[in-house]
Amino acid sequence: MDPFGQLPWFALQNILSNLDLPSLHSLHNASPEVMVFLHRNHNLFTYIIDAIIENTARERGLMLHVQHAVRLIIFVWTRQSSHKSAVPVQEPDTDILGSLQLIREQSPYNPSPIWKTISPSTPSAILCQLLSLMTRLRCLTHAYFHSTISKCLQIHVEHLPKKTKYILTRGIVDPSQRPPGIPYTPVDIGPPTWLEEQRLLAGLLCIVLFYELRKTNNQVSSDDNVEGFWTTVFERGGQVEQIATLLHWLDGQASGHAKVYSWLLSGKGSEDYNRCCQRYTSMTDKQWVQAEIDLCSWRSSRGMQSLWRCYSPFRPYGVVFWDGIRMDALGLPEAQYSHYMWFTWSFMLTEEDWEEIRRRQGDPSFDRRR
Known part of the structure; x- marks a missing residue:
């Protein structure tokens, strides 16, 4: 009964x-x-x-x-x-x-x-x-989370020793010129926080909404793309980059951009991700206050604050979604310590990324704040 x-x-x-x-x-x-x-x-x-x-x-x-x-x-x-x-x-x-x-x-x-x-x-x-x-998006949210955190935990991270002053540390465009660092082992603090999950869910819902609008709304043409569409709505910023970061992962899962939406709705994936994290990683009152401050200033997450328009090399790691407590555990310094941040985050760059940095720094039209 x-x-x-x-x-x-x-x-x-x-x-x-x-x-x-x-x-x-x-x-x-x-x-x-x-x-x-x-x-x-x-x-x-x-x-x-x-x-x-x-x-x-x-x-x-x-x-x-x-x-x-x-x-x-x-x-x-x-x-x-x-x-x-x-x-x-x-x-x-x-x-x-x-x-x-x-x-x-x-x-x-x-x-x-x-x-x-x-x-x-x-x-x-x-x-x-x-x-x-x-239910499907919950599964994809946690599949994405565990996939990208696994990549973050595999980064060979080193921290810059805390000396009084460093000269040209941020300007180094050759990994072999890094000064000696202190190795750091990234730490897994467990399941996502509620806020991290909400950021991921919001990005996936925006992707779904774009494709559903394209079916019936004549103001969204078949020539529009997801990132470009949301850029016109939100302008550039954290939410657009979060959508673009998810698309980077979805492209790989679906084996091509044209298959993203059908895979998102019904692609093969482990149902275990619907049960993998029974509880959120808890946040202290102080961390909740900081999250509210970030939202007030449109910075979204600490990972988003740190990137400042230098997005694509870091998309495989999903850092635009992570809260400060996770960034600290992963050993990724925040933006206010620019020398230390550049030194550590540069270990996430591939050789192709370094080539792109060298090319852009040789281009006088390139915005060096990137």
């Missing part, structure tokens, strides 16, 4: 509202009683999903801009369904492209208004499609 069938509706609603979306998806598929409850009580299905993504408890729910992305994807899917249906779903007219600014990372002290809650008229099939997508 399915025990969920013995619960009163309000108790079952409360239980389901305190899950995350992948867990709700698993329970929906595993329990016939839960499936019937959600599909029969249509308005409660939308209410439960809204309650899950809006959960304000620390390390629960979704960040506000991620909530906007989820709701906008539901709206786009509903519009697509309406165009195909003999009985169109009645939805208010919405400027979708104009709403994309709400998906920009935002300060917790000055957030944008909630775009809208999920419409109670949203078909159950679309809500189930969302649960399936969020």
Whole structure:
């Protein structure tokens, strides 16, 4: 007997509202009683999903801009369904492209208004499609995390001894000219923090949203590309670079850019990544305050702060997503210590990267801040 069938509706609603979306998806598929409850009580299905993504408890729910992305994807899917249906779903007219600014990372002290809650008229099939997508993205988020952290742990890292002054350390463009360093062994601090996972999830949702908009919105042409599209929305910055970094990984997984979206939705991957990290790496109150300061200044993450427009050589390591606690454990100094940072981060460069640096430093038009 399915025990969920013995619960009163309000108790079952409360239980389901305190899950995350992948867990709700698993329970929906595993329990016939839960499936019937959600599909029969249509308005409660939308209410439960809204309650899950809006959960304000620390390390629960979704960040506000991620909530906007989820709701906008539901709206786009509903519009697509309406165009195909003999009985169109009645939805208010919405400027979708104009709403994309709400998906920009935002300060917790000055957030944008909630775009809208999920419409109670949203078909159950679309809500189930969302649960399936969020389960898939959870898997990809952790597959990406473990893949890139593994690369970070394999870096041969050395730190510059803390002398009073270094001359031309940052200007060295030949790895053989590095001064003697102190070897450092990168440390794995475990699962991602909630904020790191949210950054990864937001980037993947932006990629999904681009391809879904390209299906039905005549303002997004087949000639547009993901990074270029989001650059026009967000301008250059942390979020665009996070999307580009994910695309770099997805291109390799899908064996080509043209196959990225189909692989993202259904490509072969280990289901173990849906269960690999049962808890987040905890953050102290001080680290939460620093994360809020970073969001206020549009710096996103400490890895993003450190790169300052020198992105592509470091994309294989995913550093634009990592918090300060992870960067410290990996032995990667922050930007305020420029000599020490350049010395250590340069160990992540390939020989091709060094050739590119030499070429650019020989070009007077090259911006040396890179």
